[in-house]
Amino acid sequence: MEGEVVLLDFWPSMFGMRTRIALAEKQIKYEYREEDLRNKSALLLQMNPVHKKIPVLIHNGKPICESLIQVQYIDEVWNDRAPLLPPNPYQRATARFWADFVDKKIYDLGGKLWRTKGEEQEAAKKELIECLKLLEGQLGDNPYFGGKDFGFLDVALVPFYCWFYTYEKFGRFSIEAECPKLIAWAKRCMQKESVAKSLADQEKIYDFVLHLKKALGIE
Amino acid sequence: MENEEVVLLSFWACTFAGKVRVALAEKGIEYKSMEQDMVTKGDLLLKMNPVHKKIPVLIHNGKPICESQIILQYIDEIWPHKSPLLPLDPHQRAVARFWADFIDTKICELGKKIWKTKGEEKEAVKKEFMESLKLLEGELGDKPYFGGENLGYVDVSLLPFSCWFYAQEKVGDFSIETDCPKLIAWTTRCMEKDSVSRSLPDQQKIYRFVLGLRKLFGVEE
Numbered sequence: 001m002e003g004e005v006v007l008l009d010f011w012p013s014m015f016g017m018r019t020r021i022a023l024a025e026k027q028i029k030y031e032y033r034e035e036d037l038r039n040k041s042a043l044l045l046q047m048n049p050v051h052k053k054i055p056v057l058i059h060n061g062k063p064i065c066e067s068l069i070q071v072q073y074i075d076e077v078w079n080d081r082a083p084l085l086p087p088n089p090y091q092r093a094t095a096r097f098w099a100d101f102v103d104k105k106i107y108d109l110g111g112k113l114w115r116t117k118g119e120e121q122e123a124a125k126k127e128l129i130e131c132l133k134l135l136e137g138q139l140g141d142n143p144y145f146g147g148k149d150f151g152f153l154d155v156a157l158v159p160f161y162c163w164f165y166t167y168e169k170f171g172r173f174s175i176e177a178e179c180p181k182l183i184a185w186a187k188r189c190m191q192k193e194s195v196a197k198s199l200a201d202q203e204k205i206y207d208f209v210l211h212l213k214k215a216l217g218i219e
Numbered sequence: 220m221e222n223e224e225v226v227l228l229s230f231w232a233c234t235f236a237g238k239v240r241v242a243l244a245e246k247g248i249e250y251k252s253m254e255q256d257m258v259t260k261g262d263l264l265l266k267m268n269p270v271h272k273k274i275p276v277l278i279h280n281g282k283p284i285c286e287s288q289i290i291l292q293y294i295d296e297i298w299p300h301k302s303p304l305l306p307l308d309p310h311q312r313a314v315a316r317f318w319a320d321f322i323d324t325k326i327c328e329l330g331k332k333i334w335k336t337k338g339e340e341k342e343a344v345k346k347e348f349m350e351s352l353k354l355l356e357g358e359l360g361d362k363p364y365f366g367g368e369n370l371g372y373v374d375v376s377l378l379p380f381s382c383w384f385y386a387q388e389k390v391g392d393f394s395i396e397t398d399c400p401k402l403i404a405w406t407t408r409c410m411e412k413d414s415v416s417r418s419l420p421d422q423q424k425i426y427r428f429v430l431g432l433r434k435l436f437g438v439e440e
Contacts, residue, residue: 050321050354059310062310064310064313064317065317066316066317066320069313069316069317069320070313072312072313072316073309073310073312073313076309076312077309089293089296089297090279090282090284090293092292092293092296093284093289093290093292093293096286096289096292097284097285097286097289100286100288100289101270134270
């Protein structure tokens with residue numbers, strides 16, 4: 001019994017993509033509502049008054065904010081199918097740790113690649129590669145971070161894959177050259193319908209960033 | 220469970236470590252606390268948390284768990300029967316996690332800025348800090364604890380930060396109780412519990428620590 005599920009989102013957001021993937025994995029029907037972040041809807045401001053940010057998941061009228069909290073909520077409510085977090089507490093802690101690492105590192109470092117230039121950009125590139133290598137190390141020889149099955153950390157990280165093209169263009173480097181196993185993992189994930197339908201097109205993301213830089217007055 | 224080895228790599232003034240100490244005390248878990256040198260980090264810390272090199276680190280039967288929110292959820296899952304921290308209902312769990320995240324980002328960052336900044340910047344920070352505390356007070360409502368009748372996840376997450384209130388009020392020249400009387404009543408209520416008062420540092424000691432930090436960072440009015 002699903003009830004009413006609404007997702008307030010913005011198409012290029014990697015955070016929104018996580019929630020889209022989790023809902024798709026669990027085959028939940030929901031209403032997707034695109035937000036204009038320059039003109040936030042009354043519903044968004046009502047449902048997330050603290051941060052006023054997307055994504056917001058609204059289940060039977062009650063809001064859940066923050067993407068990783070949403071993914072855990074989805075996993076707990078629809079616990080009869082496609083489990084995302086493993087049952088073992090230590091493995092759960094490990095998955096949460098690396099998802100938190102993605103949140104702390106990848107978004108900001110990736111952002112620096114298109115927002116900055118020169119030494120600052122180079123330093124961000126170097127650190128981003130180190131972080132991606134650490135994540136690649138966690139994969140080991142498994143097909144997914146969740147082991148045999150797609151799981152919580154896969155959901156947390158794979159949305160960044162559609163942003164890699166943008167990072168590579170601005171940073172003038174190849175993530176595949178540095179982290180071949182990670183790219184192989186991402187391509188494997190893209191074979192899943194839940195992922196392919198939830199991620200944005202990488203060229204559209206690049207165009208979006210070009211327009212955003214102009215709008216923000218960043219050379 | 221027999222032969223459980225629980226070790227906590229900690230630092231007395233650290234709010235994040237304080238959360239873990241309160242949680243372990245609430246659950247009656249015996250553990251060995253190892254005070255860490257935050258300047259010259261020891262081999263065990265670097266081995267157990269090579270990614271961030273930070274405390275707290277909980278080491279359970281030799282396996283490390285890092286990041287305070289992740290540690291709290293781990294403790295709650297391993298020892299679920301005594302003093303459960305997260306509620307059973309998924310929406311209430313999501314709400315608890317949301318506020319814990321708010322505390323870790325807003326309260327922590329703004330709280331630090333109060334003693335690190337001066338003049339107009341400090342005034343702006345104080346204003347935002349009080350607004351954030353008011354939001355939390357609103358979440359508490361008329362309940363004795365954020366967790367309802369008992370201490371819960373949000374209580375444990377916020378309590379260590381409340382040890383810094385006295386220092387922040389002195390340095391910032393304001394009164395938290397004036398604007399958030401219910402929140403201060405909540406801290407007093409919580410400190411009556413042994414599990415809390417024995418796990419957290421004295422506010423005066425934190426104040427002296429903050430004065431030392433201000434000297435170190437060269438922050439003077």
